[in-house]
Amino acid sequence: MTPTLSIIIPVYNKEQYIVRCLSSILEQSYSDFEIIVINDGSKDFSGSLIEGIARYEKRIHYYKFENAGVSVARNRGIALAKGTYIMFIDADDWIDKGYLKNIMNKVEKSSADLYIWGITKDFEDRTHRVWLPYMCGYYSVIDFLRNFIQEQYESHRGLYGYISNKLLKRDIVEKWNIRFKETLKLMEDYDFFLTYYEYCKDVILFDEIGYHYVAGTEFSSGKRIKKTDFISIIDIHRKCLNLLKNKNALTSQNENMLLSAIKNIAFAVFWEMTPICRKEIKEALKNLLSRPEVLKSFNETNSQKEKLLAKMITQKNEWGLFWFTHCWRIYLKLRRL
Structure with a gap:
């Protein structure tokens, strides 16, 4: 049976976090999803931990490759996805109980090509910061594009480039062959969504904040950036x-x-x-x-x-x-x- 939602998780050396990440998804009351885990050549025990959980959970589809970077891993996940919608969750992040149900309730009650919401950013000192979009409700893509620039470039919160606070239609991604640019080492997510925005007709924004973005783990997610391009x-x-x-x-x-x-x-x-x-x-x-x-x-x-x-x-x-x-x-x- 084809799932409604495909959740794509790239993993590189995340043994400290991956169990929490997967557990937070599997404990959701909403269950019509598949989890596509792409192990991007991890050298720690991430793979063993994922295999142990996947052995008892059929919704997890686990794949292992040589290390090629997070963009390649996400593109592989997109190619394997079967759901009507696509969501990305990073392996060091986690979600609150009820998170997926809240998101998918919005989808069931409305129709749009893209859904955007907020995030909670967790810091190493156990403090956190909540970021919500300034916009809220239904927007045509033209109105959305006219309004998102001020927030994106003045607040520097980057909500409209983050990978983790959006729901996409898989048929749009596939029809227009939208993929992450694998040569980019910075802002590859913003570049990806700029392409997706081009093919959207409408956007819905709301104030969900159940996604926990864990700050300070960036350099364990793939090849280190030696020089800013x-x-x-x-x-x-x-x-x-x-x-x-x-x-x-x-x-x-x-x-x-x-x-x-x-x-x-x-x-x-x-x-x-x-x-x-x-x-x-x-x-x-x-x-x-x-x-x-x-x-x-x-x-x-x-x-x-x-x-x-x-x-x-x-x-x-x-x-x-x-x-x-x-x-x-x-x-x-x-x-x-």
């Missing part, structure tokens, strides 16, 4: 900008917020450059100047420092950028003394 992050914000344009949902306020984000990341390419060398600077200039949104974002520079940096980037002043970045690094070291 700022150009890829800029491209994700450009993708958002183009999505709003294509959907006639771009306002002057939204555009300014997106351009400000692009500008700050373009500057971070040089602030965070390691090592500082002309070869890296030359490559950065090539990438930045080939993206017209970057040049447009410089119109909003405020401080003299930003104006000087923007001018050197625009003029391809490699030596100026080399010495400017070196001096900035020395200044930061002196400040810390």
Whole structure:
């Protein structure tokens, strides 16, 4: 029998958390689901623990692969899913009793291509923070896109990019072959949902907060990020900008917020450059100047420092950028003394 809901869980070295995660799902009063667990090459006892639980629970479908990263693991889960709807839960997170019933009750009483709700963020010191969407109720995708930017880019809570607070229709994912971009190491979830938003007609938002996002375990979920790919992050914000344009949902306020984000990341390419060398600077200039949104974002520079940096980037002043970045690094070291 085909389940209504497919829950996809990627796992990499989560022996401390996986039993709690699976138990919190299996104890739900709502039961019309399958759990697809993708073991992404764990080197600890995660696999043994999952196998032990799956032996007595037919709703768990367990698969083991060589380590390839969380995006590959999630894509494998999508390919294996059979439910009408797809939900993602991370292996170090857990859900409250009644959580799935509350979510699926919303689905039964309404019809939308996407459901979004809140999360509870749990910290290592046992404190927690509740994040709820500012929006609530039914929205056409155009109205949703017009309104979500302010919250996403001003509050920096990232609710509209999180993987864990959304319910998707599997037929939309399959029809348009929506997958996680496997080359991305940061913001791959936001990139995924920007693609999904493109094919939505409507969205329902509500105030459920039964999902517990456990902070501080990020680096045990796959390959470590050795270097931030700022150009890829800029491209994700450009993708958002183009999505709003294509959907006639771009306002002057939204555009300014997106351009400000692009500008700050373009500057971070040089602030965070390691090592500082002309070869890296030359490559950065090539990438930045080939993206017209970057040049447009410089119109909003405020401080003299930003104006000087923007001018050197625009003029391809490699030596100026080399010495400017070196001096900035020395200044930061002196400040810390």
